[in-house]
Every structure is written in C-alpha cells, then in structure tokens.
Amino acid sequence: MPEHAYDEVLAALASAPDEESRRRLGRAFSSFGAVDRYVEALKHPSAPVREFAARGIESACSVAYGRKPDPAVDHDRVIDALIPLLADPDDGVAQWVRWVLSTLGPAVVDPLRRVRAQGPGRLRPAALSVLAAVDGEEALSAVDRAAVERLIRIKLLDDRAQPLDTCFTSWIAVPGGDQRAITEVLGLFEVRPATFALGRSVGVHDSHDGAEYGRVYVTPRVDGWTLVLGPWCNPVDPQRADDVLRIVEELSRRHGRAQAYCFGEQGGGSGWLVAENGNAVRRLSATGRNDDARFALGGLLPEERDAAAEEGVAVPGDARAGEEDDEEWADLAPYLAPDLAQRLGVSPFDLGPHTEVRGAGFVALTPHAGEHGRPATGAYAI
Known part of the structure; x- marks a missing residue:
C-alpha cells in the first residue's frame, strides 16, 4: 500500500x-x-x-x-x-x-x-x-530478584492447589510426601520454592515449542501423592524413556509404587508407565508415532480395562474383541493418561480447592541441566 x-x-x-x-x-x-x-x-x-x-x-x-x-x-x-x-x-x-x-x-x-x-x-x-x-x-536486579523471592514465600503461606495442565503434560507420581527422597533419586539440584501457579507456568513454558528437559516442578503432597511435572518425566519420549524407566522403578523400590505419564491435549496422545516394588508392570505409548509399539511392556492393567468398559470398548485380547474393537481401543488409548492417573492415584488435571495439600512445592534443575546448561527463564505467573 x-x-x-x-x-x-x-x-x-x-x-x-x-x-x-x-x-x-x-x-x-x-x-x-x-x-x-x-x-x-x-x-x-x-x-x-x-x-x-x-x-x-x-x-x-x-x-x-x-x-x-x-x-x-x-x-x-x-x-x-x-x-x-x-x-x-x-x-x-x-x-x-x-x-x-x-x-x-x-x-x-x-x-x-x-x-x-x-x-x-x-x-x-x-x-x-x-x-x-x-x-x-x-x-x-538483585533487588528485584529478592522481591520476587519474597513474594513467592508470602504466597506459599496460603497456596491452593490448581490444575497443572500444560501444552503437553508429562509427570511422575510417587505416593507419600518425601520430597527429599524423590529429589535424591531424581538427582535434582538448585531447589527453589514455587507456588502451584508458578509450577504450572514453568511447565507451560518448558513444554511449549519443544521439550525443555532441564527443569521440573515438584508439588507438595497432594491427596497423599507427590507429582513431578516437566518434559523430563515423559515415559515414552525416545530421548527419555530408558532413563524414566530406571527412575520410576527405583522410586517404586523405595516407595512401593511409582508411575509416569504424558498427555497432549491437542492430539499429542498418551503414555503411561506403572511400576511396583522395583519392577515395571506396564508401559504403553499411544501417541500415534510409528515407534509406539517398541515402548510396550506388560499386560493390560485392571484400570485400563475398567476405563475401556465404561466407554463400551473391548480391549485387545478379550475373547469377544474383533478387529473393530481393537480399532476402538486404539482410538480411546490416546486420551486415557489423565483418567488412569486418577484411578491409580492422583491426576494433575484434577487438582483444585478440594485437594488436600501438605507442605510446599518447588522448582529444581535436573541432571540434564547439569550436563547441557541451565534452561532459559522467562516471565512466569506466581
């Protein structure tokens, strides 16, 4: 013009x-x-x-x-x-x-x-x-950093649980509230207090336009569980799957049970890993990638069968299941991670005012940051 x-x-x-x-x-x-x-x-x-x-x-x-x-x-x-x-x-x-x-x-x-x-x-x-x-x-400036840290400490006094949904959400779930033991197993460092809002904001930042593996948010104890949020926790990420399997098995050895999940709200599919007493009992990738099958471990969980039954879907291997039923399961599985997380413990998508909270959450760096450099920071909600 x-x-x-x-x-x-x-x-x-x-x-x-x-x-x-x-x-x-x-x-x-x-x-x-x-x-x-x-x-x-x-x-x-x-x-x-x-x-x-x-x-x-x-x-x-x-x-x-x-x-x-x-x-x-x-x-x-x-x-x-x-x-x-x-x-x-x-x-x-x-x-x-x-x-x-x-x-x-x-x-x-x-x-x-x-x-x-x-x-x-x-x-x-x-x-x-x-x-x-x-x-x-x-x-x-140093003054502004101190002011932000002071504000976080003040907000933590009355922090309330909120859903931890991000663009593509990955998390590890561990029963109990022993954050110190979880931090030790995961090799986390530079622990800094964080509200639920800050943890979610960091999670959104780190899962947007590519996966940032250098940082996670660790919740306080929520309804008897501790959640670790961040792309680093994805159990079916080709770059992370082996390490997450090792970590979740070790956490289950110490705490009896442990799980890891991923869920993409915009068609990214689901993945889950469930371990008990030091051994993985189930892993499934339903992300639509060509390599989904190579992550499969163990047989269907009762909770998977229950979730499918509620939707009127037969699961693979059922005597009455046919080719169409297998296709229905393949269509359902990419949406199941949040539901299975809730059935097996706690889902980050269902946190809210009703959630019993004990302690305070924090953001920490992962071993990936120690090897590859600190992640970029940005403007986050507090």
Whole structure:
C-alpha cells in the first residue's frame, strides 16, 4: 500500500464502527512499515490506532527469531515511546506494548531497569514482567530478584492447589510426601520454592515449542501423592524413556509404587508407565508415532480395562474383541493418561480447592541441566 495513504487509513481506523472494520483497517495500517509515523501514532487518542501502531513497530523492529535490528531505525526513540504505554488505560494496548517490548531484544533492558529503579510507579509491575520475558531472571536486579523471592514465600503461606495442565503434560507420581527422597533419586539440584501457579507456568513454558528437559516442578503432597511435572518425566519420549524407566522403578523400590505419564491435549496422545516394588508392570505409548509399539511392556492393567468398559470398548485380547474393537481401543488409548492417573492415584488435571495439600512445592534443575546448561527463564505467573 502506498505510504501516502497512511493518513487516510489512520483516520478510517480511528473512526471504524465495528470490530471487523478495525481488524481489517488495523492490518493495513500496521503494514506500512513507517516506524517514525507509528511512534507519533502511539500518542493518538484512539486506542485501536495506538494498538496497531505498536503492532506495526513489532513487525518492523522485532529482533525475535534471529532477526537483525534495522540500522535505519532509532531503536532508543522507539523504546522510549513505547514504555509509557505499559500503563495504557486500554488493556489491549498495554498488553500489546508488553509483547512488542519483549521482542525488541537487549536494548530494552537498561530503560526498563531505570523504570524499576526510578519509576513512575504505575509502570513498574509491567516493566518487571517484560524484563523477565526478555532475558529471564538474569535481566532483573538483585533487588528485584529478592522481591520476587519474597513474594513467592508470602504466597506459599496460603497456596491452593490448581490444575497443572500444560501444552503437553508429562509427570511422575510417587505416593507419600518425601520430597527429599524423590529429589535424591531424581538427582535434582538448585531447589527453589514455587507456588502451584508458578509450577504450572514453568511447565507451560518448558513444554511449549519443544521439550525443555532441564527443569521440573515438584508439588507438595497432594491427596497423599507427590507429582513431578516437566518434559523430563515423559515415559515414552525416545530421548527419555530408558532413563524414566530406571527412575520410576527405583522410586517404586523405595516407595512401593511409582508411575509416569504424558498427555497432549491437542492430539499429542498418551503414555503411561506403572511400576511396583522395583519392577515395571506396564508401559504403553499411544501417541500415534510409528515407534509406539517398541515402548510396550506388560499386560493390560485392571484400570485400563475398567476405563475401556465404561466407554463400551473391548480391549485387545478379550475373547469377544474383533478387529473393530481393537480399532476402538486404539482410538480411546490416546486420551486415557489423565483418567488412569486418577484411578491409580492422583491426576494433575484434577487438582483444585478440594485437594488436600501438605507442605510446599518447588522448582529444581535436573541432571540434564547439569550436563547441557541451565534452561532459559522467562516471565512466569506466581
């Protein structure tokens, strides 16, 4: 679109009568690539204009995913213009500005640190969030790190269980609440207190866009069990299956029972591993991968049969089962991990206000982090 149409599109966007019009005009407005004009538009009285000006800046100036800064752009001026909008009265604008600043790379760190140190106060909370998103806790000052740790300790005093569902959830379940023994078997280190919200947030971060094996969240005792959450716990991950099998068998040797599961809510399938008294009694991968069969151990559990019976599905090996029944089981199995976890102990998906909680949870690094480096950190819920 020719740049001379910029003013016309801006005016139309400012007066757009409905959401669909704003969306279409906003897309056109943010495609001009006119960074200097977008900086001016950040002061416009129309919230949609401010929002799509920020989007236009993100499109032209982002250094995410390996993009290089445009040498023709005055990035300091852009950042200085965006920062006041962290407290924009329109929530949509403020949210987009937080996102845009987080894509502009290390250049935002010093200006946002000044906001944290000098104010204004209305910008400080959002500045902290953006700093964490840009470069994790390493971007925070010592004072801010101490403040975050203090806030976590305060929230732990009244922490309540909540579902631990992530993009692709993997977890180990151990009866009892002996976190120290579990930490020892798993080889965890750098233990740091964490609320349920923080544990889930870390889990979401670590299971999104690839598996982060360097960190886990360990719950307090929940309804008599301790859960360890993170991609590192996946019992049918080709990179982790052998080690998880060893770990779960050792945990069951010490605690009588132990289990591991994975579940992908967006079609990722299920996997489970159940061990008793030091030996695996069952492992199944139902993820739809070509190598699912190589992970199979043991025979069907009574809980698997019960779950299938409740759905009217015959399990493989039943005398009455035919080819169609086997297909029905193959269709059901990818959804069973949360149900089986609940039947066999506790499911992280079913935690909530009704859950009996004893103790406090923590985030810790795994042996993978010791061998391959610390995982990246980000902006997490607390």
